[in-house]
Amino acid sequence: MSEQSDIKSLHAQYVMPTYAPGLALVKGRGATVWDADGNKYLDFLAGIAVTNVGHCHPRLVRAISKQTGRLMHVSNLFYNEQQPRLAEALAKRSLGGKCFFCNSGAEANEALIKLARLWGHAEGRYEIITMRGSFHGRTLATLTATGQPKVQKGFDPLPAGFVLADFNDLDSVRAAVTDKTVAVLVEAVQGEGGVRPARPDFIEGLQALCRKKNLLLFVDEVQSGIGRTGHWFAYQRYGVEPDAIALAKGLGGGFPIGAVVASPKLADVLQPGTHATTFGGTPPACAAALAVIRIIEEEALLENATKTGEMFMESLKKVAAKYSFIREVRGAGLMIGLVLNQPAKELENILREHGLITLATAETVIRFLPPLNVTPSEVRRAAKIVDRACAEWQKRLSNPGPDDEPARFKHLQLTKD
Numbered sequence: 001m002s003e004q005s006d007i008k009s010l011h012a013q014y015v016m017p018t019y020a021p022g023l024a025l026v027k028g029r030g031a032t033v034w035d036a037d038g039n040k041y042l043d044f045l046a047g048i049a050v051t052n053v054g055h056c057h058p059r060l061v062r063a064i065s066k067q068t069g070r071l072m073h074v075s076n077l078f079y080n081e082q083q084p085r086l087a088e089a090l091a092k093r094s095l096g097g098k099c100f101f102c103n104s105g106a107e108a109n110e111a112l113i114k115l116a117r118l119w120g121h122a123e124g125r126y127e128i129i130t131m132r133g134s135f136h137g138r139t140l141a142t143l144t145a146t147g148q149p150k151v152q153k154g155f156d157p158l159p160a161g162f163v164l165a166d167f168n169d170l171d172s173v174r175a176a177v178t179d180k181t182v183a184v185l186v187e188a189v190q191g192e193g194g195v196r197p198a199r200p201d202f203i204e205g206l207q208a209l210c211r212k213k214n215l216l217l218f219v220d221e222v223q224s225g226i227g228r229t230g231h232w233f234a235y236q237r238y239g240v241e242p243d244a245i246a247l248a249k250g251l252g253g254g255f256p257i258g259a260v261v262a263s264p265k266l267a268d269v270l271q272p273g274t275h276a277t278t279f280g281g282t283p284p285a286c287a288a289a290l291a292v293i294r295i296i297e298e299e300a301l302l303e304n305a306t307k308t309g310e311m312f313m314e315s316l317k318k319v320a321a322k323y324s325f326i327r328e329v330r331g332a333g334l335m336i337g338l339v340l341n342q343p344a345k346e347l348e349n350i351l352r353e354h355g356l357i358t359l360a361t362a363e364t365v366i367r368f369l370p371p372l373n374v375t376p377s378e379v380r381r382a383a384k385i386v387d388r389a390c391a392e393w394q395k396r397l398s399n400p401g402p403d404d405e406p407a408r409f410k411h412l413q414l415t416k417d
């Protein structure tokens with residue numbers, strides 16, 4: 001039995017099957033990860049846009065270990081020296097205003113929902129408009145906000161106060177506004193929805209609509225934020241200024257932390273007793289996020305994300321032109337989707353057999369989310385693997401038969417070390 005199969009059988013016995021993991025990964029460095037049997041992979045998923053400065057960046061590791069050795073937790077009943085520094089760093093790079101800290105993306109969106117309801121309460125306004133194809137988390141409120149019936153199935157009755165509209169269709173949002181509407185929540189690039197960037201006229205039109213109707217405009221930057229699209233936050237690609245944004249995923253570079261940044265107008269809506277969480281903004285979590293911000297700035301990773309993102313997109317477009325099952329390559333910065341005309345899971349598996357980790361999403365899209373410090377040569381290697389994997393898939397598709405059954409995880413092409 002390999003190390004991997006030991007881990008897998010223990011997991012199957014004791015961990016609830018909410019995920020169906022593939023590999024047992026045990027070590028990482030930059031854009032490279034190793035499984036328990038010593039196979040090496042190029043990681044173009046980065047924990048789903050979490051390890052934005054790469055695996056185990058020495059400065060990030062040092063910041064976390066230094067802070068955990070000094071003070072790990074005191075509760076928000078006390079000041080901690082890292083939290084206001086991080087709040088300042090985030091506010092100055094986005095909306096001004098103030099931050100609330102939590103531990104995940106779902107919690108950040110939950111805080112936005114509560115903030116909107118409190119803000120609209122005196123006028124009896126509580127409805128929040130969200131988009132079809134969106135993803136906002138797995139708590140009851142955020143799965144209701146999520147515009148995908150598959151995440152809601154079996155969990156009714158769902159909380160009231162959420163209304164769906166069509167992404168990239170301003171008329172549909174306009175039609176959803178009632179005298180109860182308080183806010184619009186949107187992703188600037190839908191991630192789980194298949195790497196679909198918002199059109200500029202949609203986002204700008206949303207802002208105009210919100211101003212006209214006195215609605216709050218919220219952008220869920222949990223996946224698209226922290227440099228992912230070559231900007232600190234994806235809304236900055238457009239000429240808009242939201243009222244608040246939700247962050248998590250890449251914020252701690254792998255250390256769990258979530259945040260809301262609210263513009264000055266909403267900075268003091270949440271008051272003592274209205275919202276809280278024990279672990280929100282602990283000293284190590286804030287130290288991690290501060291290190292991530294410094295690394296992104298000092299290593300010019302926004303510029304690198306733009307440059308390597310364009311390179312990768314160009315290479316993928318050349319690959320796409322060779323295969324009839326690829327419909328489109330789309331995205332922004334290092335948030336890139338290869339859109340197929342059929343289910344993408346099989347291609348995700350073949351890519352993995354060739355040593356490239358990606359994720360099939362929205363059924364037909366292969367999603368690439370490499371770390372922001374990915375190098376041009378890693379991007380070239382990944383593009384070559386995509387080409388080879390597509391060629392292999394094309395062959396399998398054209399001669400289906402028992403001999404062409406994919407040999408799962410044989411790692412024929414992988415390097416050990």
Ligand SMILES: *Cc1c(COP(=O)(O)O)cnc(C)c1O
Nearest residue numbers: 104105106135136137191222223
């Ligand atoms: C992942 C994600 C969430 C949920 O974040 P969790 O940390 O898993 O709760 C919310 N919104 C978007 C856009 C996401 O990609």
